[in-house]
Amino acid sequence: MTVITRTITNTKKAEKVIDEQYLAADLDEITKLQEEDRKKPLKTVIVWRNVLIFLALHLGALLGVYQTIFEAKWATLAWMFFLHVFGGFGITAGAHRLWAHRSYKARLPMRIFLMLLNNIALQNDIIEWARDHRCHHKWTDTTADPHNTERGFFFAHMGWLMVKKHPMVREQGAKLDLSDLYADPVLQFQRKNYLPLVILSCFVSAFVAFYTAGLFRYCFTLHATWCINSAAHWFGFKPYDQAISPVENVWTTVTAVGEGGHNFHHTFPQDYRTSEYSWRLNWTRILIDAGAALGSVPIKETPRRERSSSTPTLVETSLLLLLSFSNTGEKTNLIAPTRLQPPCPNKLLQGEFGLGRPMERPTSGYLFFAQYFAFSAIPFARA
Numbered sequence: 459m460t461v462i463t464r465t466i467t468n469t470k471k472a473e474k475v476i477d478e479q480y481l482a483a484d485l486d487e488i489t490k491l492q493e494e495d496r497k498k499p500l501k502t503v504i505v506w507r508n509v510l511i512f513l514a515l516h517l518g519a520l521l522g523v524y525q526t527i528f529e530a531k532w533a534t535l536a537w538m539f540f541l542h543v544f545g546g547f548g549i550t551a552g553a554h555r556l557w558a559h560r561s562y563k564a565r566l567p568m569r570i571f572l573m574l575l576n577n578i579a580l581q582n583d584i585i586e587w588a589r590d591h592r593c594h595h596k597w598t599d600t601t602a603d604p605h606n607t608e609r610g611f612f613f614a615h616m617g618w619l620m621v622k623k624h625p626m627v628r629e630q631g632a633k634l635d636l637s638d639l640y641a642d643p644v645l646q647f648q649r650k651n652y653l654p655l656v657i658l659s660c661f662v663s664a665f666v667a668f669y670t671a672g673l674f675r676y677c678f679t680l681h682a683t684w685c686i687n688s689a690a691h692w693f694g695f696k697p698y699d700q701a702i703s704p705v706e707n708v709w710t711t712v713t714a715v716g717e718g719g720h721n722f723h724h725t726f727p728q729d730y731r732t733s734e735y736s737w738r739l740n741w742t743r744i745l746i747d748a749g750a751a752l753g754s755v756p757i758k759e760t761p762r763r764e765r766s767s768s769t770p771t772l773v774e775t776s777l778l779l780l781l782s783f784s785n786t787g788e789k790t791n792l793i794a795p796t797r798l799q800p801p802c803p804n805k806l807l808q809g810e811f812g813l814g815r816p817m818e819r820p821t822s823g824y825l826f827f828a829q830y831f832a833f834s835a836i837p838f839a840r841a
């Protein structure tokens with residue numbers, strides 16, 4: 459096979475995977491929508507019921523912050539940490555990487571496990587979450603994007619949940635094919651029983667620690683997720699695609715258990731890792747790898763274009779941390795020098811796809827448990 463034939467075959471394969479996974483940003487349509495958006499004035503209709511709910515939640519969470527600092531037992535802190543991390547997995551590994559993007563495949567036990575974790579996070583059922591997220595990727599930064607960054611930081615963060623959805627979100631969203639989501643019995647079950655499931659999973663902790671493990675923890679998980687739509691579209695750098703608003707942001711990786719590689723993610727949304735790195739507390743990726751090691755996640759597909767070694771040196775690490783900290787002014791195109799890649803339009807992937815595990819590291823499952831137990835051990839060490 460000649461090089462040209464191989465390249466064409468690989469490109470077709472890449473496009474097929476993207477199409478099947480509802481991932482690609484529709485660049486032509488985005489340009490068209492943005493032009494139309496400029497002509498029409500925006501109408502903001504506040505949904506006061508949601509405003510009041512969020513207000514009450516945050517007031518309760520503030521009390522939770524006080525109790526967490528001055529009164530909570532170590533066991534409560536460990537419980538909060540557990541709920542945040544594992545509730546987070548329900549969003550990151552479940553609703554996001556598995557169902558919204560189809561970036562890997564999971565067998566029934568893993569899907570049930572992730573659906574149960576997803577209820578802890580209480581961010582609407584997975585079908586609804588995945589539909590919003592597919593809109594976000596396909597029509598990023600237009601009125602068809604539910605958390606359109608063109609409407610400001612607060613709107614992208616949480617304001618979008620307090621106003622009526624823009625008609626374009628519904629109009630464009632109706633064009634998406636969600637048949638794969640509706641065909642999954644696990645998601646159907648969750649949708650039908652959502653209320654009892656979330657009361658049981660999200661607030662069962664309320665009986666032992668209502669303000670701390672209940673309200674404050676829930677509020678913290680919400681903000682960690684929202685920061686991916688706000689901070690990870692603002693503060694950071696763009697080593698993979700400079701034409702888009704998402705950035706690499708280390709701190710959101712820490713709070714959102716591995717989702718801060720957002721410039722990478724919007725450029726390669728079909729990659730289950732959402733970042734080149736696992737060392738940067740990408741616990742979600744390590745969880746998926748652990749699932750694969752246990753046989754629950756049969757196939758993962760990822761473009762093989764990462765550098766042969768993805769473990770950065772100490773200098774690179776410091777540089778990345780510094781950049782993510784210092785570049786907080788505006789959406790600039792600051793590039794991490796060691797990570798410079800050719801601009802890569804979302805639709806056309808360079809390199810080839812490979813089936814199977816991309817970074818064959820059998821230790822990565824153990825790494826997850828080691829990191830987790832190291833964190834959990836802190837309270838006991840200090841008690």
Ligand SMILES: [Zn+2]
Pocket residue numbers: 554558559591595723727
């Ligand atoms: Zn995504």
Ligand SMILES: [Zn+2]
Pocket residue numbers: 594686687691704720724
């Ligand atoms: Zn995004």
